[in-house]
Amino acid sequence: MTDPTALPRKELFVLPEGMIYLDGNSLGPLPRVVQTRLAEMVAGEWGAHLIKGWNVDDWMGQPSRVGDMVGGLIGAPAGSVVMGDTLSIKVYQALASALKMRPDRKVILSDSGNFPTDLYMAEGLIHHLNQGHELRIVAPDEIAGAITEDVAAVMITQVDYRTGRLHDMADITRRAHAAGAVMIWDLAHSAGAIPVNIAACECEFAVGCTYKYLNGGPGAPAFIYVRPDVVADLAPALSGWLGHDAPFAFEQSYRPAQSIERMRVGTPPVLQLTALEAALSVWDGVDMQALRDASIALSELFIAEVEKRCPQLTLASPRDPQARGSQVSFHFAHGYAAMQALIARDVIGDFRSPDIMRFGFTPLYLDEGDIHRAVDALADVLDNRLWDDPAYKATNPVT
Amino acid sequence: MTDPTALPRKELFVLPEGMIYLDGNSLGPLPRVVQTRLAEMVAGEWGAHLIKGWNVDDWMGQPSRVGDMVGGLIGAPAGSVVMGDTLSIKVYQALASALKMRPDRKVILSDSGNFPTDLYMAEGLIHHLNQGHELRIVAPDEIAGAITEDVAAVMITQVDYRTGRLHDMADITRRAHAAGAVMIWDLAHSAGAIPVNIAACECEFAVGCTYKYLNGGPGAPAFIYVRPDVVADLAPALSGWLGHDAPFAFEQSYRPAQSIERMRVGTPPVLQLTALEAALSVWDGVDMQALRDASIALSELFIAEVEKRCPQLTLASPRDPQARGSQVSFHFAHGYAAMQALIARDVIGDFRSPDIMRFGFTPLYLDEGDIHRAVDALADVLDNRLWDDPAYKATNPVT
The missing domain is CATH 3.90.1150.10 (Aspartate Aminotransferase, domain 1)
Incomplete structure (x- = not known):
């Protein structure tokens, strides 16, 4: 473990000679350990173990194992975060579940500082549900006042991707809950960037990506956090086999897993998760x-x-x-x-x-x-x- | 290009000494070229170009470029296949769009030989739509007779994952169309396994995975084909930013791309796609x-x-x-x-x-x-x- 006061730790990254990289908020640089670990996994796991890698190398456990590593960086308890898919997909999962939690309310509240894909995913969901939902978008500084009692879910990105403006997670979550709404935070520009204490803020959902400040590489998988007390009642919209309680029983009907694993969907991207898992080791002691x-x-x-x-x-x-x-x-x-x-x-x-x-x-x-x-x-x-x-x-x- | 009659081409794969691998229908072995290409991409693209890789290395074009490579193996015309996500997600996209195409019909028809995740995804979609849809599951040999005029979409896997039993794509598609239903084929066990002629069968949708016979590695991304004449009217349920007509304009509202690209959702898994793209080269001349x-x-x-x-x-x-x-x-x-x-x-x-x-x-x-x-x-x-x-x-x- 490196000295916790030792920042920066440039020696852990591949940084091209002469380049000053001020775009780690978009795509993090390559951690050196990823090169060796990924090559080792490809040759020593996929190449050597083939199908057996799912068990002997615990590829199947990666989404939860890596989820716990990400959880540790955002104040989430073990077993409350799982990796997979993309941020857009995770937004959809959170939103669809949130709407099911508030069947009598028809408004998704967001702000104009949200990253467009969050808004787009809401639009697609609303269009297909065809149940009279509305995506209501206000200015970022109007969010607090706009959380009215018709709001089913408040879905906002904590840090504005254009300006860096930061929302107060605890305050907005408190207001959402006071109005009876479900709270969904997008932490795309927060995880690995600022201290986050998900557990303390008590939001029901949080999602984020791992290719920015977490340096997981282009297309690294997303994460989703669900507050532990609400998991067991969640209705997954994307009810894929790896979110099933017994995926390898190949039952004909879906029965969701009793944990955060119900937010898993399909086969995990093992190469990306291997790169990400290695990349997260650069945070040891930070x-x-x-x-x-x-x-x-x-x-x-x-x-x-x-x-x-x-x-x-x-x-x-x-x-x-x-x-x-x-x-x-x-x-x-x-x-x-x-x-x-x-x-x-x-x-x-x-x-x-x-x-x-x-x-x-x-x-x-x-x-x-x-x-x-x-x-x-x-x-x-x-x-x-x-x-x-x-x-x-x-x-x-x-x- | 290798001699087309030269099968097998074992020298292109890493096959552990002494192992007889009869599980390539579950996870293909490591093609040698993937090792070198992936290492080169990690160091020479991500490591050297960082954020610029999206343009200079055309990571952004991968989903369509690799989609065309897969399309070539299943008889799909250029520009009709795109890569991304998992097979479960692609099933959901196809199903949700198909139901929108037949708003007056409420039945999704499948068979008990379908892989469970396809059925599970249909269940989740139906539950969230809450519009009275029904998933009707019959025995594989009863499919043809079960395509009645209340069927919105027929969704089946061509090759049964347990028995290998093969459906006649052209015949069932013809029957589906005769009854006014949309046809969705899951080619998980077909692509790279048997000759497929998607274009000739005229199905509206086909989906599949690439880690089995296509040797893309654990968690390799899925593909989706949409018949070119129906793309422009499709309503994507998973309307992510990379399916937008102008993703980098960051518009507040979703406008789908005018091509198969509207089936893209979030940031593509570049490491997995790089491995897959290299893996597909072993098919040259086959x-x-x-x-x-x-x-x-x-x-x-x-x-x-x-x-x-x-x-x-x-x-x-x-x-x-x-x-x-x-x-x-x-x-x-x-x-x-x-x-x-x-x-x-x-x-x-x-x-x-x-x-x-x-x-x-x-x-x-x-x-x-x-x-x-x-x-x-x-x-x-x-x-x-x-x-x-x-x-x-x-x-x-x-x-």
């Missing part, structure tokens, strides 16, 4: 509050330096670090071109329409020197004004 | 009819030898090879113990309750010598009667 402190220090330094040296950019994220997740965004009219130019200088952030330059802060593998070098590059980009270059303008009508 | 001929030759030899040398076993599969997929099953009262003993002798088949010993035939990596050695081992198992051993009986009450 104190989440120490990580949060480091994240805030890096973010505050970045904001201060950008505002000093790049006055053309306007902060799009909350100024109060306690009101932000682990990313910082700026408005800039030429943000698209500026981000292209920045990436060309090997400082990797990303752009979100219409004018947002977005930067993620991941203290596992970033330090203050990286922040200074990133701002140096950004200042250089602003000096160079790619967006005024006739050749660029000719091929990039939208800047 | 003629599916030649494969079928080889499969039948191996299966017929196996049946003849088992019936000659192991008369305690009774054939559970159809005797006519044209009525079987690429597996052979036998009833045997001590089948569970016998299969354990056989596996201990490194001949790998599997057992399905209550008394079925199941063997898959995969001409890509099996030859006649393997069949003879497998039957030698089976005869030895029957001579040794593990099930009479007191020590075995003490720890295995069910034999």
